[in-house]
Amino acid sequence: MTPEENVIWKRDAGIFEVRDLPGKGKGMVAIRDIKQGELIIRETPLFIVPPQISVSPTTLIAQNLLRLTPYQRSAFLNLSYVNLPPHVDPDSGLEKDLNEVALAIFQTNAVSAGEGVGIFPRMARLNHGCSRAFNSVYSWREGKDGQEGVLVVHALKEIKKGEELLTTYMNTKQPRTQRRDYLNHQYGFQCTCSVCSLPDSESQASDRRLSTMSNLYSRFSTWSSGSISGVEAVETVQDIWDLGNEEGYWSERGQLASDAAYVAAAHSDLTATQEWARLAVEWFGIELGSDSEQVRRIEEVVNQPRSHAAWGTRKAEKVGVPRRLLK
Numbered sequence: 639m640t641p642e643e644n645v646i647w648k649r650d651a652g653i654f655e656v657r658d659l660p661g662k663g664k665g666m667v668a669i670r671d672i673k674q675g676e677l678i679i680r681e682t683p684l685f686i687v688p689p690q691i692s693v694s695p696t697t698l699i700a701q702n703l704l705r706l707t708p709y710q711r712s713a714f715l716n717l718s719y720v721n722l723p724p725h726v727d728p729d730s731g732l733e734k735d736l737n738e739v740a741l742a743i744f745q746t747n748a749v750s751a752g753e754g755v756g757i758f759p760r761m762a763r764l765n766h767g768c769s770r771a772f773n774s775v776y777s778w779r780e781g782k783d784g785q786e787g788v789l790v791v792h793a794l795k796e797i798k799k800g801e802e803l804l805t806t807y808m809n810t811k812q813p814r815t816q817r818r819d820y821l822n823h824q825y826g827f828q829c830t831c832s833v834c835s836l837p838d839s840e841s842q843a844s845d846r847r848l849s850t851m852s853n854l855y856s857r858f859s860t861w862s863s864g865s866i867s868g869v870e871a872v873e874t875v876q877d878i879w880d881l882g883n884e885e886g887y888w889s890e891r892g893q894l895a896s897d898a899a900y901v902a903a904a905h906s907d908l909t910a911t912q913e914w915a916r917l918a919v920e921w922f923g924i925e926l927g928s929d930s931e932q933v934r935r936i937e938e939v940v941n942q943p944r945s946h947a948a949w950g951t952r953k954a955e956k957v958g959v960p961r962r963l964l965k
């Protein structure tokens with residue numbers, strides 16, 4: 639372990655532990671209460687695979703492994719995998735089989751990192767939860783001035799000591815059967831998270847909320863072509879927000895509030911632009927970190943709403959502030 643890896647390991651060791659969890663392989667468990675918005679992991683990639691590659695995926699992963707230190711290589715090879723082709727024997731010791739195992743590890747654990755997909759062996763121990771069950775969110779920060787990019791994981795919700803840290807592997811605003819099919823096919827497990835385990839009637843109610851949220855997102859997107867007014871667009875955002883409260887689905891709220899601020903700015907509604915931007919600062923801060931680029935940019939809108947790139951690009955309209963301010 640390098641000195642930097644040692645420092646990181648010690649920091650994590652105060653927040654969570656990687657444990658064997660029944661039916662899930664390993665997973666991450668909080669060893670103290672974690673506050674909403676707290677940074678849980680900050681991790682540079684072992685390697686990133688770009689979107690376009692010129693050799694086979696197996697060769698590319700094998701080449702990347704050769705560049706790692708022995709500690710990093712064993713961190714990679716310790717990760718779990720699913721969907722190994724049936725003709726491959728992981729214990730044969732043959733290079734061709736080991737390369738196939740390495741590819742399966744990559745496919746089971748890689749997450750998006752800018753334009754590519756990368757391997758982050760500490761965050762790779764995060765298991766999946768749907769809708770209200772996931773409490774941790776990862777995001778990629780591009781490196782600046784020649785610095786390497788970094789993946790950060792923040793607590794979306796307060797996490798109590800002893801609770802499992804869960805992220806989400808997919809867009810979970812889909813019905814239970816579709817979520818289960820995808821997770822089974824892609825990640826080889828039957829999801830039994832707290833949402834997937836709901837009794838049928840409650841599960842159906844949750845599915846209805848999630849698909850309504852999805853439909854509302856589609857409706858909101860029609861504002862850009864002028865199909866709905868600014869007021870209707872912002873009301874749609876508010877409806878998504880309220881359904882999210884009912885469902886316990888809090889992810890993507892920074893972007894949602896920032897999109898409402900965009901609509902408000904386009905219609906020259908100063909107060910609404912500022913208030914939606916304030917809400918975006920709050921939720922980008924929770925999900926992506928108060929030191930994120932997204933927070934920095936939307937803070938500028940709070941301070942100078944008229945400087946928004948969309949300012950005044952549509953006919954003036956009072957679109958409405960977040961409903962929480964009206965109570």
Ligand SMILES: C[S@@+](CC[C@H](N)C(=O)[O-])C[C@H]1O[C@@H](n2cnc3c(N)ncnc32)[C@H](O)[C@@H]1O
Nearest residue numbers: 662663664718720747762763764765766825827
């Ligand atoms: C990125 S890894 C997560 C860490 C993994 N559990 C381990 O032992 O290293 C993804 C794999 O974890 C398992 N997994 C993730 N979420 C799960 C869940 N909610 N229930 C059961 N297994 C899960 C599946 O085998 C999946 O292919």
